[in-house]
Amino acid sequence: MTRSDEDMLENLLQDARARPQPVPQALMDRILADAIAMQPEPAPRGWRGLWQAIGGAPAFGGLVTATAVGFWIGVAAPAGVSDFAAALITGSDALSVEVAQETGVADLTAFGWDIEEL
Amino acid sequence: MVQAALNGAPAPASGMKMDRHASGSDGLAAQDPDAVLLVRYAQGDRTAARLLTVRLSPLVFGHALRVLGDQAEAEDVAQDALMRLWKIAPDWREGEAKVTTWLYRVTANLCTDRLRKRHRGVPLEDIAEPADPGETAEARLQRGAREDALQTALDALPERQRHAVVLRHIDGLANPEIATILDIGVEAVESLTARGKRALAKLLGGQRDALGYEDDKI
Numbered sequence: 001m002t003r004s005d006e007d008m009l010e011n012l013l014q015d016a017r018a019r020p021q022p023v024p025q026a027l028m029d030r031i032l033a034d035a036i037a038m039q040p041e042p043a044p045r046g047w048r049g050l051w052q053a054i055g056g057a058p059a060f061g062g063l064v065t066a067t068a069v070g071f072w073i074g075v076a077a078p079a080g081v082s083d084f085a086a087a088l089i090t091g092s093d094a095l096s097v098e099v100a101q102e103t104g105v106a107d108l109t110a111f112g113w114d115i116e117e118l
Numbered sequence: 119m120v121q122a123a124l125n126g127a128p129a130p131a132s133g134m135k136m137d138r139h140a141s142g143s144d145g146l147a148a149q150d151p152d153a154v155l156l157v158r159y160a161q162g163d164r165t166a167a168r169l170l171t172v173r174l175s176p177l178v179f180g181h182a183l184r185v186l187g188d189q190a191e192a193e194d195v196a197q198d199a200l201m202r203l204w205k206i207a208p209d210w211r212e213g214e215a216k217v218t219t220w221l222y223r224v225t226a227n228l229c230t231d232r233l234r235k236r237h238r239g240v241p242l243e244d245i246a247e248p249a250d251p252g253e254t255a256e257a258r259l260q261r262g263a264r265e266d267a268l269q270t271a272l273d274a275l276p277e278r279q280r281h282a283v284v285l286r287h288i289d290g291l292a293n294p295e296i297a298t299i300l301d302i303g304v305e306a307v308e309s310l311t312a313r314g315k316r317a318l319a320k321l322l323g324g325q326r327d328a329l330g331y332e333d334d335k336i
Binding site: 021 | 159160162163164168171172175176179180183189196200201204205207208261264265268287288290318319320323326331
């Protein structure tokens with residue numbers, strides 16, 4: 001490789017570097033269309049963001065149900081619930097005994113649990 | 119693992135070993151403006167999509183065009199490479215690699231796949247030359263002849279040398295970054311570019327008169 005060949009090559013490479021081939025507009029348009037088609041949706045803000053943050057309609061349905069059940073238990077509590085709640089809050093050791101006494105083994109069989117027993 | 123370090127970019131198609139010398143430009147990724155744009159893109163920012171397209175398309179298309187020597191194939195490769203970037207954007211791990219390094223690597227692999235499937239080179243007349251309004255017809259012809267001669271010589275280089283020469287001397291990347299892109303050592307890059315340049319000079323040496331270099335002060 002002679003010095004002049006080296007210089008010529010440097011010159012050719014320099015020209016190639018200085019004059020990059022322009023990207024055809026149609027290609028640019030296609031690439032941008034791909035980019036937008038593949039782009040994830042922006043995260044919603046404000047009330048919509050909060051709504052989605054709590055899980056949307058399914059989670060809201062669960063919240064409503066839980067609230068209604070809680071309200072109903074407050075209005076018409078089944079027998080033993082108040083004792084159970086009191087024992088739970090005070091941490092009484094008598095809890096398990098009282099529950100067993102009030103519920104009774106016969107009640108449990110009503111759910112078919114005895115079938116599973118060996 | 120190199121693949122993990124490059125955000126899942128596919129390994130080079132060559133059978134070359136996967137040792138990783140240069141941490142290359144990975145350390146710069148924290149300040150990588152393209153990575154910032156990519157995060158914004160993944161958050162749904164349309165402006166980021168536009169900016170990334172404008173910034174990255176020329177790099178990918180230019181490299182593919184020089185390596186493949188065919189406009190239609192280069193366009194396909196550019197679109198495909200960027201499609202992969204859009205796909206990986208939500209999972210992009212910041213700080214692991216520069217976006218451009220990742221993209222050059224994907225582009226190089228796509229070009230390699232095409233070169234291996236191809237039977238022969240493609241006519242270079244198909245490549246549209248950038249117009250320069252201030253240029254005379256004679257100068258334009260001269261420039262066209264020089265560009266064609268350079269591309270023909272590049273096409274004659276072995277695939278790895280061609281990638282290395284284009285990345286180093288036309289795309290203007292530093293050797294450590296090229297090492298990361300081609301997944302070889304810096305010394306191997308230096309060797310490839312040196313051999314590539316020697317081969318190019320030899321291929322072009324007999325065309326000095328035809329390319330008008332006898333009269334030029336170069």
